[in-house]
Amino acid sequence: MNIYVGNLPYSVTQEDLREAFAAFGQVDSANLITDKFTGESKGFGFVEMPDNSEADAAIKALNDQPLKGRPLRVNQAKPRSERGGSGGGGGGDRGGRGGRGGW
Numbered sequence: 001m002n003i004y005v006g007n008l009p010y011s012v013t014q015e016d017l018r019e020a021f022a023a024f025g026q027v028d029s030a031n032l033i034t035d036k037f038t039g040e041s042k043g044f045g046f047v048e049m050p051d052n053s054e055a056d057a058a059i060k061a062l063n064d065q066p067l068k069g070r071p072l073r074v075n076q077a078k079p080r081s082e083r084g085g086s087g088g089g090g091g092g093d094r095g096g097r098g099g100r101g102g103w
Contacts, residue, residue, distance in 0.1 A: 001055035005062075006044040006073035008032070014045070020067060021047045025054025046077055 005017065018030035032045040049055040055076075063074040 001049055001052050002077040003047045003049065003055055003059060004044065004073075004075055004077040005047060007070050008041065008043050008045060008072070009068040009070045010041045010043060011068055012041065016067070017045055017047060020062060021049065021058050024058035024061065025049055025051050 003021070008017070012032070014030050014032050017032065018027050021027045021030065026049060028048040028050055030045065030047045033042045034040060035042055047058075049058065059074050059076065062072050064071045066072070
């Protein structure tokens with residue numbers, strides 16, 4: 001099962017994430033999502049656990065529990081098509097003035 005883990009402190013490492021979930025069973029992978037430009041954590045990640053009953057136990061036990069001072073948000077990850085929205089992101093102001101001065 002793929003598990004979403006949110007509200008992570010920026011100091012958490014992938015190993016911290018793996019260890020938190022390994023207490024409940026086998027962890028195939030633990031990945032922090034990072035900014036592609038800065039390499040810094042975005043405060044969320046995903047954990048893959050092959051056994052659904054172990055994954056469910058981890059979700060129930062860890063949701064709202066603190067990790068390094070912040071309460072985790074833990075739930076089953078939804079496939080991209082189920083998350084809603086059209087994908088993509090806002091591009092900001094691409095036209096003329098944009099508040100950058102000089103006009």
